[in-house]
Amino acid sequence: MMQGHTFGRKMGVGVGITGVLTMLSVIVSVVCMLFVVQAKDRVITAATQELTGAENLNRLMERRLADFRGFMLWRTQEFTDALAQDRIDFRSQLNDLGSSADGTIKTLIARVSETEQAHAAMVDGLMALPANTKADPATSSQALQARQAVQAALTDLINRVRADVQADQRHSSRQANLAIAVIMGLGLLTTGSAIMVAWRLSRDLRREVGAAVGHIQSSSAQLEAAAAQQVNGGRDQASAMNEITTTINELLITSRQIADSAQRVSKIAEETEAAARNGDHTIDQTRASITAIRTQVDQIVQHMLALGEKSQQIGTVVDLVSELAEQTNILAINATIEASGAGEWGRRFAVVAEEIRKLADRTAASAKEIRALIEDVRGAVNTTVMATEIGAKAVDAGSRQFDDATSSFREIAQLVATTNDATREIELSTKQQTTAVEQVNVAVSDTARVSRDNETSAVQTKQTAAHLSNLSGELLDMVGTRSH
Secondary structure, eight states, X not given: OOTTOOHXXXXXXXXXXXXHHHHXXXXXXXXXXXXXXXXHHHHHHIIIIIIHHHHHHHHHHHHHHHHHHHHHHHOOHHHHHHHHHHHHHHHHXXXXXXXXXXXXXXXXXXXXXHHHHHHHHHHHXXXXXXXXXXXXXXXXXXXXXXXXXXXXXXXXXXXXXXXXXXXXXXHHHHHHHHHHHHHHHHHHHHHHHHHHHHHHHHHHHHHHHXXXXXXXXXXXXXXXXXXXXXXXXXXXXXXXXXXXXXXXXXXXHHHHHHHHHHHHHHHHHXXXXXXXXXXXXXXXXXXXXXXXXXXXXXXXXXXHXXXXXXXXXXXXXXXXXXXXXXXXXXXXXXXXXHHHHTGGGGHHHHHHHHHHHHHHHHHXXXXXXXXXXXXXXXXXXXXXXXXXXXXXXXXXXXXXXXXXXXXXXXXXXXXXXHXXXXXXXXXXXXXXXXXXXXXXXXXXXXXHHHEEOOHHHHHHHHHHHHHHXXXXXXXXXXXXXXXX
């Protein structure tokens, strides 16, 4: 693979492959995150628009029923106007919900519209009766059936919307899990490719440089043999050897200073590595705290939804109480009418019937107040659920930022560890160099006393040095750093 290329080119190709895989991982990660965000936005939109709209329809219908009962009791223009406005609000909310719905939801909305129109017709018929005219039992039964049909249609609509929201939530979770799996797979592929490229480059470098070093060692042996033949010569080189000795002494001092600096750098690198590891541990603890907060937020949402369901059950009980109060009121009115027809004998019974009617009125008023309180509770529950969802998104964003910070701390720790190893190698090499310089200094001092001329050995030394120069050039060509 890549035979004949310089080591610099091989390294460039390896880094390029790793960079392409890294960029591909980043792009796929971003696309997966976009899919997950879109799925979450769809769930939040369905929960805030469709589900809230359906529950508002139920609330508006309950308000209409309360205003109708008030009209039947008092027959004032205030309740007539309130009923008209209630129906306008109900139709407007129904149209808004139907404009964004599709499929089964739209069919259920059409059913709610039909039952509401039938109920409105029955209500208009009852409101058209004179004040002292008793409603026909069959008509009252039909009106009750129409109201129950509207409430049943609204209940089916709310249940369907809630089921769609839960299905979208499950789909969003599946997409998130798939995105995590894809990202982890690409990360493993990128890591494996980087390890493979690094291993291949290291092997090529050891093989090529090892061969070149072998030739250099062979030539150095020849040069050493030639230098041994020049032991008896070099008298004219004594002055030069003295200068070399002075230079080597200065080099020895410099080497010791470098060794001391390398030791200090190594100590600083160890301290930096320990600090980076402590930061990584702190980030892990913070991530665990964020996970616990996320769990608590999910529990709050579940409790709020349960509170909404309990409020709906209480509303059903209040409807039953209101219906009983209405029936009691009608019976009290009928008893009053019958007592007035009985003359003197029915006066006491009329007083009792009047008290029963007042009690029924107070019961209806209390039921209306309870209904208003339930609506306030539902509004507060919806607001709390929306705020909790926003908080959950903020917690998710914070968790992703802490993940990025964790990756940065780990990279810093790895780089500091690498720097620490390199510093230790420099320190060891500097100490070895100092020892070698001291030995060379002793050898140069001895050589200065025994230098003599030897032409034959000098020619052989020149040829060997030229061979070493050529081999050094080949080594530079392999590494790709030789200037042309």
